[in-house]
Amino acid sequence: MTSLYEEVSVTPVDVPVRRVTITVNGERRAADVEPRLLLAHLLRQGFGLTGTHTGCDTTNCGACTVLFDGRPVKSCTMLAVQADGHDVQTVEGLASASELHPIQEGFKEEHGLQCGYCTPGMMMAAKALLEENPDPSEDEIRWALSGNLCRCTGYQNIVKAVLWAADKLRASAG
């Protein structure tokens, strides 16, 4: 494990920076960031959490979706300084050391990915949905994932994967 206060720098030395402290996947992390640094870039280049993908970089595709204080956001469309004092969950926070999260299992069991580029964003959007609605219909899943684009699967197996995860999560909760 890294230390609770691991510090990273992702800016040139001569540029004004701000210190931010963010809880990332349950762990407090600090960084000195330039105000213009995007949250997606801090996660990837600063903290090495490259599971968060940047796809379109224009707020369309949702590959960079993370949970910000529990709600899904496109991390390419937020500044890293705005996350100061907040809670961020990335795809790396889903699995425990020994087992996959049921959402990850669902994507595996139902073949919910092909190239895998959109998958982290899909899974984080699915997590936000299932926390709010543990028993979603197929329509509700399609609606909740409509801000996330997949160019491989045609979405069919992604929807099945989320249904699979919902079943498993309900079974383990009940």
Place this chain on the structure above:
Amino acid sequence: MYPSRFNYESPSTIEEAIALLDAGRGEAKILAGGQSLVPMLKLRFAAPETLVDINNIPGLGYHHFDDAGALHIGALCRHEDIEKSAVIAERQPTIAAAAPLVADPIVRTRGTFVGSVCHGDPQGDWAACMIALDGYVVAQGPNGRREIPVKSFVTGPFQNVLAHNEIAVEAVVPAPRGEARGAYLKLERRVGDFATAAVAVALDMSGDVVLRAGIALTGVGGTTVNASEAAESLTGSTLDADSIARAAELAAAAAQPRSDHRGSASYKRHIVNTFTARALSGIASSSERAA
């Protein structure tokens, strides 16, 4: 992509934010939800010297109806807050209908209603709703507050009448005379795309008589189109086949669409006609069921 360098400020009061805007002399910009501004910064369509982030100002995320029945929406009320609001679903049908159609579900967790109105995008859904509803923006500056009707708030694409040291602190939908009825119908090629065309309808009704009407159009002009003649044709009348057809024709005539990759101008005009008629017919038939 990353933005040009800027100074970042995150004040904790509106007064501080106004002071920062004032000091910026037109080179400071408010950051609320950021779902339009951050992409514009990244594309460098916008390059302000200073960003004034209002997300740390407490107490701006509200929406509520006051005792008189007016709906107040604070500067940090997110699209999602409106989409999930039971009180808006019950009392403000035009806003309730548009909320799930703004951008996509993830953008809606962050983007704000007031920010969207200020952004002044001719494709913006909320500006059309607010024009149809006769809504206004409350702006606060160094010398206090003023109310600006949304009809005269946006002066062109991405332009509004706010002074450089004013913040839009809330948007207000006036109390309806009688019962608020309404709809928002939008044609988009896929979720998150801009509207090919959309129609906002807001009626104040007493029984089956229209006391006040507003109709506004998204995506069919250089700014949001106020189809005032269509709306006025309904005032004082009931919703029947003739009055609905007349209003739909007038709304289509008010549209100023351009042919582009989303469709031809005549197609978009046709959509405006169809959606206006469909919205009004829906209101008429639900009134009949209720009666």
